[in-house]
Amino acid sequence: MLRMEIALFLILAFVACVYFSAGRKSTPLHRTFSVLLVVVLIHLVLDGVTVYTVHHLETVPRSLNDAVHRLFLGSMVLVIYLFYQYIAILVEEETGKPRRLDWPARIFLAVAELGNFLLPISYMVTAEGNYSSGPYMLVPHGGVAFYLLLCAGLLVANRRRIDQKKKLAIGAALLIEVTVCTVQWLNHTWLISGMGITLMTLSFYLTLENPDILRAELTEQKMSMLYLKSQVNPHFLYNTLDTIRIQAQLDGDKKVADLLMRLVDFFRLSVKADRQMVALDDELELLEAYMELMCYRYPELQCEYDIDPDLGGIQVPNFILQPIVENSLLHGLKNKGYRGVVRISARKTADHRMEILVCDTGSGFAEGKKSAIDQMLLTYAKQPAKLEGNSIGILNVQKRIKLLCGREYGLSYTENPTGGVTAHLLLPMNGGNVT
Amino acid sequence: MKKLRVVLVDDEIMIREGFKRLFDWQAHDCEVVGEAADGMEALAQIDALRPDIVIMDINIPIMNGLKVIQLSRMKHPDTAFVIVSGYDDFSYCREALRLQITDYILKPVNYEEFGTCIDNLKISLFERRVSVEAEQAQQEERAITGITRYLQQHLAEDMSLTVLAEVFHLSPQYISQLFKNEIGVGFLAYLTNIRMETAKKLLLATSLSIAEVAEQSGYGDYRVFTKVFKKAEGITPSQYRRDFLEETGKTGA
Numbered sequence: 101m102l103r104m105e106i107a108l109f110l111i112l113a114f115v116a117c118v119y120f121s122a123g124r125k126s127t128p129l130h131r132t133f134s135v136l137l138v139v140v141l142i143h144l145v146l147d148g149v150t151v152y153t154v155h156h157l158e159t160v161p162r163s164l165n166d167a168v169h170r171l172f173l174g175s176m177v178l179v180i181y182l183f184y185q186y187i188a189i190l191v192e193e194e195t196g197k198p199r200r201l202d203w204p205a206r207i208f209l210a211v212a213e214l215g216n217f218l219l220p221i222s223y224m225v226t227a228e229g230n231y232s233s234g235p236y237m238l239v240p241h242g243g244v245a246f247y248l249l250l251c252a253g254l255l256v257a258n259r260r261r262i263d264q265k266k267k268l269a270i271g272a273a274l275l276i277e278v279t280v281c282t283v284q285w286l287n288h289t290w291l292i293s294g295m296g297i298t299l300m301t302l303s304f305y306l307t308l309e310n311p312d313i314l315r316a317e318l319t320e321q322k323m324s325m326l327y328l329k330s331q332v333n334p335h336f337l338y339n340t341l342d343t344i345r346i347q348a349q350l351d352g353d354k355k356v357a358d359l360l361m362r363l364v365d366f367f368r369l370s371v372k373a374d375r376q377m378v379a380l381d382d383e384l385e386l387l388e389a390y391m392e393l394m395c396y397r398y399p400e401l402q403c404e405y406d407i408d409p410d411l412g413g414i415q416v417p418n419f420i421l422q423p424i425v426e427n428s429l430l431h432g433l434k435n436k437g438y439r440g441v442v443r444i445s446a447r448k449t450a451d452h453r454m455e456i457l458v459c460d461t462g463s464g465f466a467e468g469k470k471s472a473i474d475q476m477l478l479t480y481a482k483q484p485a486k487l488e489g490n491s492i493g494i495l496n497v498q499k500r501i502k503l504l505c506g507r508e509y510g511l512s513y514t515e516n517p518t519g520g521v522t523a524h525l526l527l528p529m530n531g532g533n534v535t
Numbered sequence: 536m537k538k539l540r541v542v543l544v545d546d547e548i549m550i551r552e553g554f555k556r557l558f559d560w561q562a563h564d565c566e567v568v569g570e571a572a573d574g575m576e577a578l579a580q581i582d583a584l585r586p587d588i589v590i591m592d593i594n595i596p597i598m599n600g601l602k603v604i605q606l607s608r609m610k611h612p613d614t615a616f617v618i619v620s621g622y623d624d625f626s627y628c629r630e631a632l633r634l635q636i637t638d639y640i641l642k643p644v645n646y647e648e649f650g651t652c653i654d655n656l657k658i659s660l661f662e663r664r665v666s667v668e669a670e671q672a673q674q675e676e677r678a679i680t681g682i683t684r685y686l687q688q689h690l691a692e693d694m695s696l697t698v699l700a701e702v703f704h705l706s707p708q709y710i711s712q713l714f715k716n717e718i719g720v721g722f723l724a725y726l727t728n729i730r731m732e733t734a735k736k737l738l739l740a741t742s743l744s745i746a747e748v749a750e751q752s753g754y755g756d757y758r759v760f761t762k763v764f765k766k767a768e769g770i771t772p773s774q775y776r777r778d779f780l781e782e783t784g785k786t787g788a
Contacts (some may be wrong), residue, residue, distance in 0.1 A: 163680045172726070231766055253677055334620060339642075342642060342643045343549045343550070344551075345643065346549050346550065346552065347549060349553065349646070350553065350557065352554060361645070362642045368643075379771060379773065379774055381765075381771050381774075382774075411762070412761065413745070413771060413773040
């Protein structure tokens with residue numbers, strides 16, 4: 101007799117497991133669905149219990165039978181109320197219009213629950229099976245009718261403003277519930293209200309609440325945060341810095357004014373990063389601004405340049421030197437208290453290519469680090485695209501050089517005999533295959 | 536030489552203060568006679584004060600700087616306009632060049648180097664005077680006109696006050712003074728300016744290599760040329776050429 105109730109419970113318990121173990125955004129909609137899942141599970145347990153007790157009228161005491169029946173129908177009205185609430189929030193999210201029927205819905209819920217526990221209850225015994233009846237049955241009938249009408253009203257009133265997929269989800273759920281209720285009404289002994297509720301929950305789970313959708317929402321949220329971060333207007337930043345610089349100079353603080361000028365230069369140059377290829381001179385200008393600021397912060401840090409002036413106009417991928425030098429500082433010279441030298445040199449090689457060397461006197465590679473980095477740079481194509489992390493800078497440089505200049509060019513590292521490491525950037529003289 | 540009268544237009548008071556107090560106007564024979572914070576005020580100030588030079592921010596309230604220039608140009612054809620622009624409205628600068636703006640500088644303004652800009656203005660004011668004089672076919676040619684024409688013609692050669700002194704049978708000191716008095720800038724500043732102007736023309740109008748352009752504009756060593764050019768224009772010669780070609784490519788000109 102209890103086969104269907106047990107099956108429904110197991111299905112929804114499984115759905116609840118999947119749902120609660122998946123990460124999701126904390127929105128009113130998802131919170132409502134979580135509550136709904138829990139209440140539906142409780143309701144299904146009560147459903148099973150009442151189906152058992154109503155068929156054992158002679159063995160189960162009348163008072164116990166009354167109590168579980170009232171609890172069962174009380175939870176059913178609560179479930180239907182939660183469905184209404186869920187759909188109302190969904191419609192609100194879609195249309196942007198605030199919910200207006202929350203209070204009538206809650207008052208109705210209170211009245212229905214009150215009626216449910218006070219109205220007299222009786223039992224019908226038939227050849228096909230037993231069922232409860234009497235005035236208290238007004239509660240489930242009235243509740244289902246009231247909330248389903250509210251839902252249908254919401255759907256019809258906002259049909260133009262709701263996304264097609266969500267409209268279908270709501271419509272299907274309502275249709276299922278109406279069908280099941282009609283069948284139940286025609287066949288009192290079928291006792292299939294639990295099935296209707298389970299199917300309704302499932303239809304929302306499958307269309308709007310499944311883990312794929314939850315994950316997509318989370319990713320979208322993360323991406324939009326990153327996007328926002330990258331959208332902080334750089335012009336605002338450097339215009340403000342420039343105002344501060346002028347104030348400093350007006351106050352006679354030439355040193356601060358000069359530093360701010362370099363900082364403004366750095367931002368201005370890095371904002372130009374919308375171009376794929378830039379002249380080596382531009383790249384060096386950005387690097388100089390960066391290094392001057394770093395050298396000011398760490399007075400024992402030195403930077404030397406040895407650039408073949410003929411190479412100044414050569415096109416190189418944008419923003420490749422600063423990440424390499426930053427890497428040298430953070431992983432090499434930082435360990436020596438920023439005491440040491442970074443030497444940047446650019447020269448023509450015998451086979452008519454350009455080699456840029458970034459040589460530091462830092463602490464060198466840690467045990468095993470060299471081979472790990474070699475391996476990473478060698479298998480650059482297989483490395484997943486990372487948004488953050490340790491070697492993101494140099495991996496990114498490697499990928500862009502290979503992409504923009506060709507596979508025969510790129511980045512590699514060697515250890516200096518006197519300590520520290522040297523980054524070798526091999527680049528074409530004609531800008532490579534992308535112009 | 537009479538003092539040049541300057542009007543500053545920028546909506547940020549700090550930028551105007553910076554211009555006013557951090558640049559030595561006195562030493563460059565200029566004085567700031569007025570300020571404006573928006574387009575309407577700028578128009579009124581230019582009409583009332585008839586300045587020689589207007590330092591103009593583009594992105595100002597009510598009416599943008601280019602519109603102000605367009606409207607003032609007709610009434611005050613002799614006023615020189617210097618556009619000051621952030622990189623965010625760099626595209627306006629191209630338009631500014633088409634509007635025959637005398638000069639433009641980019642924010643952040645380096646006040647120490649702003650003198651070069653004023654020198655350039657003085658030279659262009661001088662050249663305009665010379666061409667007006669030539670049109671009116673005035674009596675006798677002045678010494679400075681001869682010297683500057685000689686410089687234009689012998690740009691590619693080694694040039695110095697001593698060379699000029701020999702050619703014109705005048706003392707180097709006298710010629711130096713002549714430049715200061717007649718144009719308002721030193722001999723070297725003038726020479727660099729006309730060399731740069733020539734270089735820019737060559738870069739855009741010919742396909743000569745950078746080294747050849749350097750040589751024709753009087754720089755034997757093209758690395759020196761690149762350095763001087765970068766200091767004057769803010770970008771390298773090859774970038775200058777590329778930027779311009781890109782721009783004309785875009786507009787379909």
